[in-house]
Amino acid sequence: MTPQSAAEVHFDAHSYNVYDPACPSRAVLEHVTSRWGVLVLAALREGTFRFSALRRRVSGVSEKMLSQTLRSLESDGFVARRDHRSVPPHVDYTLTPTGEEIATLVSQLVDWVENHVPAPQTYTAPRD
Amino acid sequence: MTPQSAAEVHFDAHSYNVYDPACPSRAVLEHVTSRWGVLVLAALREGTFRFSALRRRVSGVSEKMLSQTLRSLESDGFVARRDHRSVPPHVDYTLTPTGEEIATLVSQLVDWVENHVPAPQTYTAPRD
Numbered sequence: 577m578t579p580q581s582a583a584e585v586h587f588d589a590h591s592y593n594v595y596d597p598a599c600p601s602r603a604v605l606e607h608v609t610s611r612w613g614v615l616v617l618a619a620l621r622e623g624t625f626r627f628s629a630l631r632r633r634v635s636g637v638s639e640k641m642l643s644q645t646l647r648s649l650e651s652d653g654f655v656a657r658r659d660h661r662s663v664p665p666h667v668d669y670t671l672t673p674t675g676e677e678i679a680t681l682v683s684q685l686v687d688w689v690e691n692h693v694p695a696p697q698t699y700t701a702p703r704d
Numbered sequence: 705m706t707p708q709s710a711a712e713v714h715f716d717a718h719s720y721n722v723y724d725p726a727c728p729s730r731a732v733l734e735h736v737t738s739r740w741g742v743l744v745l746a747a748l749r750e751g752t753f754r755f756s757a758l759r760r761r762v763s764g765v766s767e768k769m770l771s772q773t774l775r776s777l778e779s780d781g782f783v784a785r786r787d788h789r790s791v792p793p794h795v796d797y798t799l800t801p802t803g804e805e806i807a808t809l810v811s812q813l814v815d816w817v818e819n820h821v822p823a824p825q826t827y828t829a830p831r832d
Contacts, residue, residue: 592818595743597764601821605814609737615723636725652821674820681816685809686733690720692802693729693780 607648608678612637616645617671617679618686620655624670654678735776736806740765744773745799745807746814748783752798782806 592601607613615634619625625633631642646669649655654675660666671679720729735741743762747753753761759770774797777783782803788794799807 592821594814594818595747595761595763601818604821605742605817606739608813608817609739609742611734611737614733614737618722633723635723677820678813678816681809681813685736685806685813686722688806688809689733689736690722690729692805693720693732 604652607645607652608654608682610645610648612641612645613649614682614686616642616649617654617675617682620669620671620675621679621683624668626666626668630669649675732780735773735780736782736810738773738776740769740773741777742810742814744770744777745782745803745810748797748799748803749807749811752796754794754796758797777803 593599594602594605596602608617612634615637616630619630619633622633627642627646630646631637631639634642637645646655646657650657653672656670656672656675658668658670660668721727722730722733724730736745740762743765744758747758747761750761755770755774758774759765759767762770765773774783774785778785781800784798784800784803786796786798788796
């Protein structure tokens with residue numbers, strides 16, 4: 577540990593620590609691993625989406641939760657919102673280059689889960 | 705699509721789909737990406753932990769939430785709970801081989817976030 581204050585430590589990218597509840601990295605981790613954050617990031621790897629198309633893709637999300645999720649991911653720098661300032665309005669969402677990186681990792685997790693979930697009926701918990 | 709019922713589809717590991725709210729893979733994904741699931745999986749990569757040591761490692765988790773998180777991860781087959789049946793009681797938690805796999809992916813995400821979170825004060829959201 578260098579003799580820095582906690583606030584200064586948080587400015588140094590190499591000292592972020594998700595196990596510290598006060599560390600900003602923990603909030604970012606929670607955005608990308610939130611129920612809808614995961615699915616939104618994975619879906620946006622497929623391309624640019626308008627809000628309503630994204631909502632159909634991420635089945636089950638409410639308008640409110642989708643818009644809250646997009647706002648978090650946008651403020652973290654992972655999603656770019658583009659308003660084409662047209663009539664009728666046309667707004668769409670796409671991954672930023674940083675967003676592509678994190679979305680790739682999130683998708684690996686999603687793919688792994690889809691391919692490794694045991695059929696619940698055949699699974700026996702390892703009890704001793 | 706093959707002409708299977710939804711229930712049959714869910715028995716085939718290759719047709720799991722996290723975008724389907726009814727698919728069991730979505731529940732598993734939520735366990736591993738939950739606020740505490742992520743941190744517990746990443747922490748258990750460091751070794752076997754007793755409950756109290758794990759609770760100290762995953763700073764900020766309540767007893768109730770840690771025990772709920774461990775139970776989910778155990779029933780998904782990612783964490784093994786061992787009761788050494790000794791006096792005083794000695795119970796510990798460790799990753800299963802499948803748990804090691806998913807925990808590796810989760811840790812990649814954690815590491816990425818710790819290394820890429822911008823200092824919030826210097827970050828400007830991409831608005832057009």
